[in-house]
Amino acid sequence: MQKLLSEIRACEICKPYLKDGVRPVLRADTAARIAVIGQAPGSKVHKSGIPWDDPSGIRLRDWMKVSPDQFYDEKIFAIIPMGFCYPGKGKSGDLPPRPECAPKWHRPLFDQLPNIELIILIGSYAQKYYLENGVYTTLTKTVKNFKDHLPQYLPLPHPSPRNNLWLRKNPWFEKDVIPILQERIEEIINR
Template identity: 65%
Template sequence: MHNLLKNIKKCEVCKSYLSLGPRPVLAASKASKIIIIGQAPGIKVHKTGIPWDDPSGKQLRKWLDVTDNEFYDENKFAIVPMGFCYPGKGKSGDLPPRPECAPLWHQQLLSQMPKVELIILIGMYAQNYYLQKEAKKNLTETVKNYHLYLPKFIVLPHPSPRNRFWLTKNPWFELDVLPVLKEKVKSILHSSGNL
């Protein structure tokens, strides 16, 4: 695992496409119990090198009902985005994650994490990549059908403050999905004697 992480952090495969240059941001360990697969680091995370070190990360930790210390403990959570580097600015928000990362690195990483009990897929890029034909026609439908992907996966919208409108429009998410997510995370972390 150590060598693999070292190689990923030195990766420059998409260098010519990255306006700020490569800075792969991820966290993982052979002991990780839960993998969080999101989109790609934002500009703040690119600068700090700390995954989910932004308002979206604060919201995600609330959804998971975990402390910062728990979240950043690699023996508990692996953080493996679809694109490891900040992809740059688009017309409306950040560009999509670079398509090279996941096929190049994900399987290698997952094969070295034998203790994983849950993979959290955040946003359409992760959901479409991992669920393939099982993903529904859009993110709302996929998240609404979250129970179909359990126990291996749980699907979430992006916790960005920009998604306030989606959360307001879909109150079932907080009522139905979040309690299941919190219970699952709590049970995995407790059963492994990690808390």
């Protein structure tokens, strides 16, 4: 695993497309039991090198009901974005994750993560990649039908403050999905 992580952290496959440079950000250990698949690091994470080191990460840990120590314990959580480097700013937020990363690196990573019991899919890029034919026409429908993907996958919206309106429009998410998320994580962590 350490050799693979070193290779990923040295990857420059998308360097020509990244004006802020490459800085692959991920965490993994062969003992990890939960995988968090997000989109790509934001500008703050690009600077710190710590995944989910921003307001989105605070909300995500709150949704999961885990402490930062638990979240960053690589023997519990593997944190693997769809794109490992910050893709840069677009017109209405960050650009999409670079498409090169997941096809090149996710399978080799998961081949070395034999203990994963739950894969949390954050946002439409992760959901489309992993759920393939199981993804619905919208992220809202995919998340609303989260039970279709359990016990292996649990799709979530992005916890970004930019999604506050979505959360207000979809109160069922915090009522129906968050308790199941917390229950599954607690069950896995305490086993």
